[in-house]
Amino acid sequence: MDEEKQAGSQYHQGHMPPYNGYGPAEDEISLIDLWLVLVRHRWVIFWVTVLCILAGVGVWATKSMQERYITSIEIGEIVTDEGEMERLEPREAVKARLSNSVLPRVRNEIAEKFEVNVSQLPKIKISVPDGEGTGDFVFLETTASPGQKEIVDSLHQSIIKRLSEVHEETFDFYQKRFSINLAEMRLDLQELKDESRFQLDAINKKAELANTQAELEEKKEAFPLRQQELKDDLEDQRDALEAAKDNFKIKKQDVEYRIRRNTDRVSWLENQRQRIKERLDRLTVEARLLEQQINDLRSWQDNAMANQKSLFEGAKNDPTLALAALLLGNHSEKARKQLVDIQHQLSLGIPEKRSRLEAELEENHLEILEGEETIEQLKADLATLKNEHAREVREKEREIERLKDRIEKQISDHERETEDLNRIIEKLEVELKQLQTDYQRSIERKQREIDLFQINEDRMNKTSAANVAVPAETIGRGGMTIGALSLVLGLMLGIFAAFFAEFLAQVKQALKK
Structure with missing residues (x-):
């Protein structure tokens, strides 16, 4: 250790320019001195890094594998008085209804059913994608462990049931009005076929x-x-x-x-x-x-x-x-x-x-x-x-x-x-x-x-679920990410510990003098 200090001092005296009285030479920092500090405390850096990696392994071991479940809800369509197809409710309105009204009640019911706390239930993400082919769909997405598959199914099924009950009333109303309009049109046809109407x-x-x-x-x-x-x-x-x-x-x-x-x-x-x-x-x-x-x-x-x-x-x-x-x-x-x-x-x-x-x-x-x-x-x-x-x-x-x-x-x-x-x-x-x-x-x-x-009557359909709680992908425990973060954190903490140890050594030496 004394030899390394002496070599560093000789290198500093041989390679650094002499102090000429025009600047504060005492405040200049040499990269060689910093490197020598890291070399002297390399074992501190090593053991701190090892401890962080072991902590990361512990975190990785506590995490479990998870599945991402997706349910696609197709919004029903009705025929307007102009003969055009129209959704029972806009997708953004459906999303707002599910988020603000349906989802909180469903979570409370499922928590009572499975006798768990509401905060322990998996979270549900309600999304309305903008891509083609999703014009009439609202998606429910839940990330949970395989052991919570039954809870996820119950959550998604209850949400679909509640939404279908709301849309059922609107669908029945339009269907009845559609039937009335069709009957009126048939009566109009009978009146048209009556020649006395033409003469009048x-x-x-x-x-x-x-x-x-x-x-x-x-x-x-x-x-x-x-x-x-x-x-x-x-x-x-x-x-x-x-x-x-x-x-x-x-x-x-x-x-x-x-x-x-x-x-x-x-x-x-x-x-x-x-x-x-x-x-x-x-x-x-x-x-x-x-x-x-x-x-x-x-x-x-x-x-x-x-x-x-x-x-x-x-x-x-x-x-x-x-x-x-x-x-x-x-x-x-x-x-x-x-x-x-x-x-x-x-x-x-x-x-x-x-x-x-x-x-x-x-x-x-x-x-x-x-x-x-x-x-x-x-x-x-x-x-x-x-x-x-x-x-x-x-x-x-x-x-x-x-x-x-x-x-x-x-x-x-x-x-x-x-x-x-x-x-x-x-x-x-x-x-x-x-x-x-x-x-x-x-x-x-x-x-x-x-x-x-x-023809339009046959095109009308109710709100239904195309797929319920279908596993989309398996989400791992993130071993590579945890390992990389543990290694970087260990090196940073080790370097800090090395400089701190050097600082303590210089303080002790100054106290002895």
Whole structure:
């Protein structure tokens, strides 16, 4: 063992490149080292592989030989009212019925019969193959040991019995209906052979021909009247359209006149408002002038009083100055009365005029707003009137176009109906001529249908089993497969055990150091 380690170390030193400091040389794994590990622990690999093979032999010895049993169920067929063959139930539906309903109940019954657990019964595979030749078959497949042959037979037989009971009701129903249809067909044949029936058919055909001809004449007579009615309706609609246009013009002119009248009134009110504002401005100027006069009079009166006082003082020396002082006093009294009048006018007359003008201005403003609101309402009414008139015109025009289309359609329908009735008349005349020939052919055709129906009756069959639990093949115990798997598993586990043993040895060596 030490020699092998030393040889491996020498080989590694002689063949591996030296560590140059640019990579982790300690982490590199050598295939030679791995091989040497496997060689050192070859007996571990050998015995692990032997143990796995022995375990596989034990598994193989416990398995038993099995048989694959197959039962083929042929789904019954019936004849439809159209004379075609049809299965009693589609194969996929049969498979679903067996899997979901029949099979669980059958397994419970068989388990009670053989006194075993349901899980111990062999499993049944229900298949519907797609290959040719299996169109009417459903297959039951069971894999079981030869000792379970009786259980498999019971399972398959019970499933077939249950399915046959379900299909029996459908088959009997169709068979009875088939018999009723066949009896009705024979009665129809007897009626066809009765010549009185033929004579009655001929009379009916002639009556139908006469009715059709009368209908054609009636339509030809009624067509001009219906055309005239539609033309009258068309003229009425055109007159109504012209009347609506004239009425719209009158209403439009009335609304436009009212708009112009209110617009003129609003303009007059605007001018009136401007004149009131000018009067207010003049009143303000007048108030300022009166205030100026008051100030001037007060200033003059103060000067006059001062001068009068000086004149009275000078009158002591000059008596003539006293007369001047008296005259100045008279003028001062007149100025005082004038000042009182101006103050009265400024405090009462000017505010009263201002209040009256402001009230007129507010009233003028409300009338302007009312006039503008009336104008907007009239404009809205005019727009509504235009929209309603446009909608009414469109409706009238559509009605006129519809009446035109009805007139054209009535013409085309009349032509088509006339052509159809003419064709029907020609057809009835031909059918009347061919009635005798058709009478004989109908008898022969009905007889052939009865013969064909009787042939189809023989083709109907019930649901049955073609083969029940037939052994298809013997399934071995799988010795080759078990051996191959045991060998591969043993080698894998042996290699793992070898590396694990090497890992333990290195751990022990590291602990000793």
